[in-house]
Amino acid sequence: MLRPSLAGTLRLFIAIAAVSNLATAQSPWNGLTTISPNNSDTTTAIDLDENVVMTWVGADRPSSFAYILPDGSMIRPCRVDGGFFNVGGAGGRLQKFDPDGEVVWDYRMADAQHQQHHDIAVLPNGNVLAIAWELRTASEAAAMGRVNTTSDIWPDAIIELKPVGFDDAEVVWRWSFWDHLVQDVDPTLPNYGEIADHPELFDINLGPNGDWQHLNSVDYDPVRDHIVISARTLSELYVIDHSTTTEEAASHSGGNSGMGGDFLYRWGNPQNYGRGDEGDRQFFVMHGVNWVDHGFPGGGNIIGFNNGDMPGSSNDRSTVIEITPPFNGTTYDVPANMPFAPSEPAWEYIDPDFYGGPIQCGAFRLPNGDTLITANNDGYVFEIAPDESTVWDHDAPNAVARGPRFWIAGLDDWSLFADCVSGPGVPAIDCPTGDYDGDGDVDFHDAGLLQRKIGKFTGP
Numbered sequence: 001m002l003r004p005s006l007a008g009t010l011r012l013f014i015a016i017a018a019v020s021n022l023a024t025a026q027s028p029w030n031g032l033t034t035i036s037p038n039n040s041d042t043t044t045a046i047d048l049d050e051n052v053v054m055t056w057v058g059a060d061r062p063s064s065f066a067y068i069l070p071d072g073s074m075i076r077p078c079r080v081d082g083g084f085f086n087v088g089g090a091g092g093r094l095q096k097f098d099p100d101g102e103v104v105w106d107y108r109m110a111d112a113q114h115q116q117h118h119d120i121a122v123l124p125n126g127n128v129l130a131i132a133w134e135l136r137t138a139s140e141a142a143a144m145g146r147v148n149t150t151s152d153i154w155p156d157a158i159i160e161l162k163p164v165g166f167d168d169a170e171v172v173w174r175w176s177f178w179d180h181l182v183q184d185v186d187p188t189l190p191n192y193g194e195i196a197d198h199p200e201l202f203d204i205n206l207g208p209n210g211d212w213q214h215l216n217s218v219d220y221d222p223v224r225d226h227i228v229i230s231a232r233t234l235s236e237l238y239v240i241d242h243s244t245t246t247e248e249a250a251s252h253s254g255g256n257s258g259m260g261g262d263f264l265y266r267w268g269n270p271q272n273y274g275r276g277d278e279g280d281r282q283f284f285v286m287h288g289v290n291w292v293d294h295g296f297p298g299g300g301n302i303i304g305f306n307n308g309d310m311p312g313s314s315n316d317r318s319t320v321i322e323i324t325p326p327f328n329g330t331t332y333d334v335p336a337n338m339p340f341a342p343s344e345p346a347w348e349y350i351d352p353d354f355y356g357g358p359i360q361c362g363a364f365r366l367p368n369g370d371t372l373i374t375a376n377n378d379g380y381v382f383e384i385a386p387d388e389s390t391v392w393d394h395d396a397p398n399a400v401a402r403g404p405r406f407w408i409a410g411l412d413d414w415s416l417f418a419d420c421v422s423g424p425g426v427p428a429i430d431c432p433t434g435d436y437d438g439d440g441d442v443d444f445h446d447a448g449l450l451q452r453k454i455g456k457f458t459g460p
Contacts, residue, residue, distance in 0.1 A: 031406055032053055056074055063090065065400075074097045077091045091109075107168065109161075115133050133211070136152065138153070144189065180261055181204045227240050265326075287307060295367075301365075319354075357375065364405070372403070376401055
């Protein structure tokens with residue numbers, strides 16, 4: 001893979017150093033980038049000089065990556081011992097760390113019927129949207145119109161969790177592919193119809209047995225109350241309505257859209273719903289779909305990582321695709337007998353020598369219009385300006401699913417934390433934050449208190 005020549009030497013020590021002033025169009029967006037190596041139980045936050053600011057030690061390897069929350073706490077999905085669904089991206093455990101690095105919530109979501117995998121999204125109210133596999137037997141699938149099924153099938157679901165206590169959660173909302181199917185093989189079975197007449201439904205005869213859709217990312221738009229998800233197996237993204245009740249989410253009506261849990265929008269591979277062919281396909285394996293935050297350049301758009309794992313053993317090439325979905329204020333327009341617009345991306349990052357690999361990867365839009373991209377296989381995270389010049393990059397020692405950035409609005413000088421050489425429970429030396437907790441020494445707890453006094457973290 002062709003890389004710009006800006007990589008610095010990674011300094012493997014815990015320190016917080018001063019960085020540049022407010023970002024301009026040609027400088028990196030100031031903040032902390034989190035790195036969760038695929039083969040490690042740790043997540044680190046690094047500044048723009050690649051100094052390690054904070055290290056969290058989780059229970060196991062990540063299922064995707066960690067999210068820093070506005071108060072400086074962090075939620076990290078990771079693998080669980082003895083999971084029942086043991087394939088790529090398997091998780092099953094969610095851990096929340098307080099701003100001082102202590103575990104305050106440790107929830108296992110893995111049994112013989114359900115298991116969390118890959119990504120999560122943290123809602124403004126603190127609830128967590130988790131991707132989960134569900135188990136359906138071959139006979140259940142056949143009864144719904146799936147043909148040539150000889151083994152179990154795992155439809156994906158989105159489950160909203162409200163943390164309860166230290167190790168429990170309440171399911172407050174649920175959506176599943178299983179409730180939004182169509183089939184055209186047997187009029188005596190449920191959900192019979194023409195596939196092309198129902199772009200809002202999922203053809204039960206798509207995809208393999210077992211890990212069926214293989215969702216790998218979930219993101220929430222608080223303005224529209226919509227959720228976007230991406231499916232590796234189908235090379236397609238989907239938008240669903242979160243304003244529904246659980247009952248409405250299992251139906252075809254209700255919510256702000258009036259469509260219940262049916263797809264409001266889908267994009268990337270229209271042959272999946274009978275309104276295109278291979279020539280109309282835009283994604284060839286995709287990951288990391290997320291909304292561009294409202295107020296950012298391209299706000300309300302959707303960004304996805306097109307891994308570019310083309311058929312055959314050659315011509316693989318990754319791109320980052322940004323699209324403008326045809327939102328009409330309630331749902332998304334789709335012309336009769338035509339695929340969902342747009343016919344081409346609003347923006348696409350293309351480098352003929354860039355291939356991030358066939359798994360994970362992703363990209364995020366930053367407030368200054370830059371885009372932060374992760375190539376999983378190489379553990380390479382790089383930031384490009386709107387003119388596509390590289391303004392920052394980082395080589396992680398191992399593969400990384402995605403490396404998002406988090407920042408504190410208005411904080412353009414991290415020197416407030418300079419020389420605070422510390423970690424959870426480790427005393428600091430000459431830390432300028434002061435003894436804010438009054439315990440007689442200055443440590444990372446004091447740095448955390450200062451952060452909370454200054455402002456809230458923002459990120460994807």
